[in-house]
Amino acid sequence: MRSDTARRRPTKKRRKKKSGFGCFIFVVVLIVILAAGGFAAYKYLTANNYDNESGFERFADRYFSANVESDDIGDVQTEYNYGEYASSAIQYPEIGLENVDARISQLIQDEQQSFRSKYGNSGDGKVAQLICCDTYKGDQGTGSVVVKTAVQEADDKGDLQQVSNTVKTFTFNTENGAEVFSLMAFEPGYRDQLADFFKSKGFDKAAAADVDYDRFALNGKDAIFYFDAGQVEDMDSLTEIKVKNGDVENVFRDEIDSRGLDPSKPMVAITFDDGPKKGTTNRILDALEKNGAVATFFELGENVENCSDSEEYLKRMEELNCEIGSHSYNHPNLFQISDAAIKEQNDKTDEAIESRLGKKPTVYRPPYGNGNEKTTEIFGKPGILWSVDTLDWKSRNAASVVEQIKGSGNLDGKVILMHSIYDSSAEATEQILPWLQSQGYQTVTVSELLMYKYNEDPSATKFYGYNYFYLD
Structure with missing residues (x-):
């Protein structure tokens, strides 16, 4: 018989083994659920459409x-x-x-x-x-x-x-x-x-x-x-x-041009011949500075040498972003002198301006407008004529000069001819600059006009005659 105090050996429970196939099904189902959820999330996040x-x-x-x-x-x-x-x-x-x-x-x-x-x-x-x-x-x-x-x-x-x-x-x-x-x-x-x-x-x-x-x-x-x-x-x-800067030689400016011009808006170039002249040139520069305007000055080498204030005027022109050009040395008819004499007219004027400004003129205008491709080649810089003649040399009257400009129709792309040796021209400049601005015109140098309005390289040795400065 078995003693009452005897302990019973605990009965061991048998564990049933899980089916390997069942585990496989579970894993497959889980993968499918996760893949479906991931695909739905991917479609949700990347779908190229929207509903709300x-x-x-x-x-x-x-x-x-x-x-x-x-x-x-x-x-x-x-x-x-x-x-x-x-x-x-x-x-x-x-x-x-x-x-x-x-x-x-x-x-x-x-x-x-x-x-x-x-x-x-x-x-x-x-x-x-x-x-x-x-x-x-x-x-x-x-x-x-x-x-x-x-x-x-x-x-x-x-x-x-x-x-x-x-x-x-x-x-x-x-x-x-x-x-x-x-x-x-x-x-x-x-x-x-x-x-x-x-x-x-x-x-x-x-x-x-x-x-x-x-x-x-x-x-x-x-x-x-x-x-x-x-x-x-x-x-x-x-x-x-x-x-990249360096891919193309001499394309990027060393400094951005700060003029802030808008090529889509009207532009006109005012030019002055025959200076400099003491008093009159400075009065024109005063008017330009007051109105935030610029001009191109075609100077005579002889006058640069003889005007006591020429260095001051030339440097002030540059400070005001004006352009300085050559008008020959002493205003001869280039068609009536030799090639050697034409070259001398260029060289002596270049020397007179460079000695005072530190640089040569960038453009030239032949006296009386008598220039062509040949004279331009000898001068070695662009030759610039005009499209609006104010006849200020003839009238010597400010009101007449102003009326001549106002009566010239659309001035966009045109070059105005004046002279910086007449008091009447200085007076006309004082009157015409505010009017031009009120009409929406930007005043530019002739080189800026060539670049912005005509897509031309202003440094190229080319002759721009009477019929050039007209926009279609």
């Missing part, structure tokens, strides 16, 4: 994240405008300069207006406008904003596909917001040099005359140019081409 306002915002944010290449300046702002058919989203920088921010705003408003005009408020499928901006900082106190606009339309499956892509640019002085154009950032002749560079890289169509070189951004020491589809060989979409 929050979906559109996610859609736009993904686009901005993928397409904004640089944000060197400004505080980024984002706006969403959702619609059941047409939606738009904008991401733009606030620079902090009133005129720059206003310009960016206007560029964006123009794009929005174009979008609304084309697509309205109803249609067969979704359409979205996406505007974002790249910003760059140049190494010469410039900033660049590149406004990139894309329009996407829904395809048969409801996914949005890009149907257009445009770029507008705005480069500016970061201190005062003044716009910087290509002619201010690059040396004269830059178009031909860049065209040759692009051609060497296989972009043949970029060398065409109708290519817009004003769509650019300055990034550090380098530049980025933007071309529409078809403007660059074998490119069927908008293309950007980067040009």
